[in-house]
Amino acid sequence: MSSNYFDKKDLKKFGNITDWQKEMGDKFFDWYGEVFKEGALTSREKSLIALAVAHAIQCPYCIDAYSDSCLKKGADEEQMMEAVHVASAIKAGTTLVYGVQMMNHVNDKLM
Secondary structure, eight states: OOSSSSOGGGGGGGGGGGSSOHHHHHHHHHHHHHHTSSSSSOHHHHHHHHHHHHHHHTOHHHHHHHHHHHHHTTOOHHHHHHHHHHHHHHHHHHHHHHHHHHHHHHHHHHO
C-alpha cells in the first residue's frame, strides 16, 4: 500500500477510466480534447486556466499535469503563480460573499 493517498504514478493511469465504462470514458476524452484545442483562447491560456482551477479544487494530479503543460506551452513561473493568485482571490471572495447569507440570516433572527 502506498504511504500517500495520492500516488503520482496514478496520473499515468487516467486513461484507464475507459476500462470499466468505455462509451462514457471515450466521450469524456473526445470532449476534453476539443476543450483544449486552440480557439478563442490559446492552448497556453487554457493551460493557465486549468492550473488555476487545479489549485482551486486542490487536485494534486491536475496541479502536476498543468504545471508541466504550462511550461511546455511557454508559460513562465510568474504567469503560473499569477494564475494561482487569481484562483485564490476568487475562492476567497466566494467564501466572503457567502458571509452575506450569514448576515441576512442573523439579521432576520435579531429582528
